[in-house]
Amino acid sequence: MQEQADKQFKLGVLGGGQLGRMLIQSGINLNLYTKVLDPDPSAPCSNLADEFVVGALTEYKTVMQFGEDVDVLTIEIENVNTEALEELERQGVKVYPQPSLIRMIQDKRTQKQFYRENDIPTSDFFLISDKKELEDFKNFLPAVQKIGKGGYDGRGVLKLKDESDFEEAFDAPSVLEKLVDIEKEISIIIARNKKGETKAFPPVELVYHDANLVDYLLGPAEISEEVAQRAEEIATDLVNKMEFVGLLAVELFVAKDGKVLVNEIAPRTHNSGHQTIEANYTSQFEQHLRAILDMPLGSTKLRTPSAMVNVLGEPGYEGKAVYEGLNEVLAQEGIYVHLYGKLYTKPHRKMGHVTIIDEDKDKLLEKINFVKENLKVITKEIENGND
Amino acid sequence: MQEQADKQFKLGVLGGGQLGRMLIQSGINLNLYTKVLDPDPSAPCSNLADEFVVGALTEYKTVMQFGEDVDVLTIEIENVNTEALEELERQGVKVYPQPSLIRMIQDKRTQKQFYRENDIPTSDFFLISDKKELEDFKNFLPAVQKIGKGGYDGRGVLKLKDESDFEEAFDAPSVLEKLVDIEKEISIIIARNKKGETKAFPPVELVYHDANLVDYLLGPAEISEEVAQRAEEIATDLVNKMEFVGLLAVELFVAKDGKVLVNEIAPRTHNSGHQTIEANYTSQFEQHLRAILDMPLGSTKLRTPSAMVNVLGEPGYEGKAVYEGLNEVLAQEGIYVHLYGKLYTKPHRKMGHVTIIDEDKDKLLEKINFVKENLKVITKEIENGND
Known part of the structure; x- marks a missing residue:
């Protein structure tokens, strides 16, 4: 590396979606040079990365080639080829989070x-290989079946109340989890750097709507100091036991019996941390950069109570995106719109998010409703050219 | 324009320095497609703009060609060819601020x-064409001579205490301003959109050091409510009388006799507005975009008291930049480092800025001193390879 001392430091990112986009946006402040891999030539990072490579994240050869000239390699999506990451790590590339943990x-x-x-602490569970094994666990119901690999945004998850639900069950290697009587769903974003320093953001609360898509997030979560502390202890214990380097999103259940249980984790920046950009002293994106670039972690303290609303493609519209109500929303104080640079919308596609800040809880809720009622991602065709 | 309805909206920016860079960084949230012109191929915007064109900002033909395919054209530096901008305006390109005002x-x-x-309100003055005309204004001294065109960051400004200073005076068309007995120097950033809506940021205070470079900024300025209101009235009156569209930086003197006088103005985002990124509800960069893109102006309210320190190239160092003390500074809460992506440093070159926020004034000052003492832009060579 000696002869390369004068070379520009290069961060490689597997995945060029909105998480990568906001990572680059944050990295601008640190003069970060980025190289991004994504299969979609028009991915949200395509015009922002210093180098943008089109290719499959799951192909060994593509990832190997991509990673050869970067100094540090990270991910913004976990569905990547970990064999290639492990080989790159052996060859001396710093890969964070560590490939074995991503796997x-x-x-x-x-x-x-x-x-x-x-x-x-997590809900009780059994591992099953296929659908017919479910027969052995009739006494374990009600439960939740989650397929091992490939689930995302509520897909690959099924509630099994009784045997009558077995028919629809997934016929794939999966986890059968005891159904938790949930009081709240919360999320903690925690960072750990190579020195072993850890810092957790205050927990946020996920308020769900109809489908299994997050309706809005409240930060901080409305939980007792004890529960918040317990959640932070669990998250800290988790990253320390994993010797994790980077940012980890920890989704937890607060059960009706008071127990705090890990639901699932993601080894990357996360939808439940977007509001940190405006609401906390440090954003999750800068925190991830600090963790993987061996810098001191930033303060995670809250500046202002906040909420986060996803901006999803309106059902019934597919085509070039138009953001109806954008001006109405931007006219309000403490509302921050983040669009993800996606040219085309389709029903429920994540097109952006809105962070809302307000010291007053009632006003926060009012603004959430205002955003949800006014900001719609539709298409020009149906709007008759009026954008 | 009908057949272009599906074309991506394109913002042109004359100048690819740090102001353009932070404008692009802010515009990411609005899916803004940017095309930037700058003479330096490695300008701070070069890797961030969707399109980056190398060329002279002062050349008629270059600016004409650059502006032909953009929807809205703006500037991040005022030394541009205004004849070309006026012609582009005649041809239907929206140019904000208006070329006649830039001129x-x-x-x-x-x-x-x-x-x-x-x-x-401004200090009393005379216009002179050359140095020898100074002889007619001996009774007007002490005064300040400012050359009409080309002054920047304190260059082109000279204090004339008495006739003995005439020798060093500029031999160029200039303004001879009556010396103001200054109590404070403040700055107001104000935006006005096409609808005539105006919004001013709270005034900030410029605290000067040795040379004529800003030492640090305090926001809000420590002035009476009356002075703040008077400054805002003047700034508002100014943009309204100009029918200005965009962001205007208004530098003012608060004189010892209590008068508030306009010193000078800049038709663009400004060094004295950088701290709005973290300290105010809306940043000056987003506000400029809102103003020129005919969107509602954002709230300019302060979120947290703040200070801003320029990160300048350390005297005695010239070469590839190394940011000594960066980790120490980043370890502190409420300190935000913005580097400008400049590979090479030289004495006093603006390499970045740091925003500091704190509710407590004493802590704010402590942090300012900490940053000034610890963060140094030097070069590798002198550091013996230890970065």
């Missing part, structure tokens, strides 16, 4: 086993 | 005349 997290089965083996 | 502001002589003709 473990990729499969909900190994995730759950890790919790069990390391005394991380 | 008027480019020359401190026409600026001063505008104030006089429009009852904008």
